[in-house]
Amino acid sequence: MHVLVLGGTTEARALAGLLHPRVRVTSSLAGRVARPRLPEGEVRIGGFGGAEGLAAWLREHAVDAVIDATHPFAERISFHAARAAASTHVPLLALRRPGWVPEEGDDWRDVGSLDEAAAALDALGDRVFLTTGRMGLAAFAARPEWFLVRSVDPPDGPVPARADILLDRGPFTLDGERGLLRRHRIDVLVTKDSGGAATAPKLTAAREAGVPVVVVRRPPVPEGVPVATTPGEAAALVLEGRLSRTGAAST
Template identity: 55%
Template structure:
């Protein structure tokens, strides 16, 4: 069996390791937008395909038995391309998405559909913002006029001048997040519903400090495509296939 794994997430690296251990020929495709990439087991290609046409042509010239989309839950464009290209190339597609976060007692969560909606809501609930949405879409929050600490893995280009930029990579722990929120006197957190344990500590810290959290809904999963939440489930699906 040969599998194309659209990766870049921890779940994708976990799945690649499982597939290699089970003797499945896997090629992981990484967008290459992040510096110091954590390479998975098996073969790796880095760089985009060139849209739907490029991915379709790649699948036609590199025959595989299945494609697994294990990209970030907010990588909606890549998922859309995968759905269209695999249908064109007549290749089975599986989507691997870790589950989103769920509120627990003590949480003060405000759900919105877009970054623009989050920016519009912010002035009514806080004045010092901890923004953890990644480097894409930061400028949406420049117009709020609020003091903002923006945390990213890699520096945005061009570098923002309207906020304080913190470059850091997870996983994060609750103690460090509490210290960070206290030191900067943060009174509202903004994040995407990425899910997973690597960046969940900020939500725990916000809960302990009784801070409001603005969460951006993740894009809906594609219709007509099987979706699993763990690497083990993806491995089982591929083995059954």
């Protein structure tokens, strides 16, 4: 059996470790991180050339199942995977960590896009902790606020005129996030609803400090694609043969 795992997320690496060497696993990484943490099994880096290119790769390499374990905001590759799986009749499963849920004391402002997040900064403060990744910063480039921009690699494209760049990779600690908010006198936090524990401490630190959080909602999984929420659940569906040829998980 040959399984293609899409994504360089923590969940994708964990899934590859659960499947390898019981089945042949190829993990596909987008190549946007300079020094990615490599999973077990085979690894390929780079795009496929859209849905058609991915479909051709699935046929050429005799793939029996695709697991979309990409970042919750990697919307394009998720829809390409859905189209490719449908055209090749290869089962497809999405692995998505649960989203974050506000707790008592949180001051969250939900928005639908980075542009809406930028607009939501009006009257929230002048010092912004921006943790939406290195791409898409152009949405904030014209803003007058000062930004602390945290990303794994240096940003692509335009950045805010008043910005400090902090290159760092999670997991982050609560004490570290508390100190970051305090040292930089942060007024507002901007984040995507990535979910997971690795970057969640910033939310607790913001709650404790009374800092409002602008949260960009994640895009939906393509219609008809079943979802697993943990690597263990996804691995069980694969190893127990409970993925149908239409991509639906059987019960």
